[in-house]
Structures are given as structure tokens and as C-alpha cells.
């Protein structure tokens with residue numbers, strides 16, 4: 001009976017806590033720009049038409065057998081093409097160890113466990129700031145964390161010089177966590193030139209780049225263009241790790257479908273690495289779920305459905321880009337003397353607004369606007385209907 005008496009309630013997740021507070025607020029004016037999930041212009045969750053069509057096609061056709069431990073072979077194959085390229089030599093040469101993962105989180109966690117198992121004394125360098133769960137993931141995998149400079153609060157852009165210094169000053173052969181595109185929470189990505197320099201320096205130092213790509217398609221609207229950082233690293237001859245997720249770009253949040261891949265030196269190494277990834281997964285969840293993977297492989301395996309998906313990704317990105325412009329224009333029209341250029345300079349789902357925790361508290365208390373206290377605005381929660389209200393509230397609390 002005394003088994004769990006020493007268990008204290010866990011600290012609330014900073015992101016999920018915001019949604020709870022939003023749901024509990026009875027105000028008709030309330031706005032949720034906290035959670036990183038896409039919404040349509042009426043603030044409603046979206047199921048993509050390509051997903052609905054895939055579900056119609058597969059309804060009643062599949063059995064419920066276990067997938068292989070590595071997950072759906074077809075889904076993994078299509079997923080690798082998106083990141084490494086349709087005609088990737090690495091795919092052809094079977095140099096990529098890849099398994100279906102429990103979305104992006106599961107891919108990161110599986111890699112962190114793999115890192116810990118085969119490089120138990122290694123460290124992971126994580127950007128400041130980053131998606132808060134990265135810290136939890138590598139902590140629970142018992143990997144020591146270090147940080148590297150990324151965002152510059154003054155310019156609200158990339159702190160490129162400090163980032164490069166940190167890469168140079170890290171011990172040779174360190175692990176670096178990079179957001180492949182649409183950096184969360186800042187919306188700040190390196191330019192193509194900067195990626196080339198980062199790649200060069202990481203190579204020179206013998207570091208291992210691990211990419212988290214949770215938003216492929218959300219930065220530019222085109223998944224192919226959003227893979228450019230990965231392609232630069234591939235061209236430069238890196239071995240790399242990669243987490244992919246269909247939560248955002250296919251709207252499959254709750255289906256938990258993603259992929260972890262590790263580019264190896266040759267096929268033999270890839271076979272060994274894949275078998276070890278499966279061995280890590282076996283005592284955790286045995287094998288991944290079927291349904292989401294089937295939706296993905298149905299869409300990407302069909303030229304017509306894939307085309308529809310690409311159009312819908314572009315549509316989501318365009319709506320967000322439109323809301324960035326609208327939010328900035330509204331703030332400027334209200335006569336705000338502050339610079340709001342970063343709203344349109346930053347890309348992807350988030351705007352790192354520069355609002356202080358106190359200003360965010362005022363937005364919530366006085367205007368029923370919900371976001372994380374780091375000032376991150378999920379642009380996906382901004383709509384034609386609430387952008388004026390949001391701009392006015394931001395203007396009032398930043399006066």
C-alpha cells in the first residue's frame with residue numbers, strides 16, 4: 001500500500017499545458033496559438049483530402065496482422081525517397097538503415113537510445129532554443145546534453161557566427177542535432193550558403209549530424225525544396241541520422257507514423273544497424289502500428305494521390321505565409337513603432353515573436369490569447385477572423 005506514496009505529480013508539459021488552459025477558458029474571444037497543429041481558416045483541425053481518399057481506398061481491404069519489426073517496407077521506401085531524393089544513390093546502394101517509427105518523437109527517441117547503446121560516452125549538441133521535448137528525449141536515453149548557439153534575440157534571426165564557433169569548439173566526433181527545416185520554435189533556418197558552411201565545418205570536425213525533419217513541406221510549401229539541407233550534407237559525403245514525421249505535413253498527428261534512418265558506409269553496415277534498431281524497438285513496443293503507415297504508402301505509392309498531397313501541403317504553407325503577412329501588416333497599421341519584419345522573415349509553423357513571458361501573461365489574462373511563455377506563436381492558429389484581434393492585443397501589450 002505504500003508503493004507509490006513518494007510519487008509527486010510530474011511537471012506539466014509547457015506546450016500541452018497551454019491547450020488545457022485554453023479549453024478551460026469560457027471566453028468567446030479566446031485564441032489558441034500555442035499548439036503546433038495546423039488549423040484551417042476557421043480554426044478547425046484539417047484532414048487532408050488525399051488522406052480521406054486513401055482511407056476510402058483501403059477501407060475493409062487490410063488485415064490486422066503485425067507489421068515486421070522494422071515497420072511497413074513500402075512506407076519506409078517512399079519516406080526515404082522524400083528525404084534522400086527519388087534517385088538517391090544511397091537508396092540504390094542499400095546504404096540506409098531505416099525503420100518505421102512512432103512519428104518524429106519515436107524516431108528521435110530510438111536514435112537517442114541507439115546513440116547511447118553504441119556510443120555510451122558521447123554527447124549530443126542541441127540548439128538553443130529547441131523543441132522542448134528534445135531535452136526530455138536525450139535525457140531519458142541517458143545521453144549527456146550540450147547546447148550550441150542558434151537564435152539571436154537581437155536580430156530575431158540566426159546567430160551564425162556563434163553557431164559556427166560552437167561547432168568548431170566542440171570535441172571532434174560530437175553528435176549535433178539539427179532541425180532540417182522550419183526550426184521549432186524560432187522559424188529561423190540557415191540559408192543555403194550557411195548550410196553549406198555548417199556542413200563543411202561539421203565534416204571537418206568529424207561530427208555526426210542528426211536531422212530532425214518534422215516539417216518537410218511546411219517551410220517552402222514544397223517537400224523537395226525543404227530537403228535541401230539534407231541534400232547538401234549528402235553531397236558533402238556525411239554519414240547522418242534522420243527523423244521524419246507525417247504528423248504535420250500529412251496531418252497524421254494521432255496516427256504516429258514516421259521513420260528513423262541512418263546512412264551507413266555500406267550495405268553490410270546498414271543491415272547491422274537496422275537489426276540493432278529493431279532490437280531496441282522490440283522490448284519497447286515490439287513493432288509499429290499499421291493504419292497510418294498504410295495511409296502514407298497508399299498516398300505516396302499512387303501518382304495521382306501524391307500530386308494531391310503536394311498540392312495540399314502547398315496550400316497549408318501558403319495559408320500560413322498569408323497569415324504572417326496579415327499579422328505584420330495589422331501591427332504596422334496600428335502604428336506599432338517596433339519592427340515586425342521577423343514575422344514574415346521566419347518560416348514554417350512558428351513565429352518566435354520576441355514577446356516576453358510577462359507580455360504573454362498579459363495576452364492570456366487580458367485577451368484570452370494562449371501561447372507558450374517563450375513568445376512562440378503558432379501561425380497555424382492565426383485566421384482571417386482572429387488576426388486583427390491578435391495584432392491589436394500584441395500592440396497593446398508591447399506599447
Ligand code: PLP
Nearest residue numbers: 036103104105131184214245247
Ligand atoms: N521534432 C520537432 C522539432 C517537432 O516540433 C515535433 C512536433 O512538434 C516533433 C519532432 C515530433 O512530432 P511527432 O512525434 O508528432 O511526429
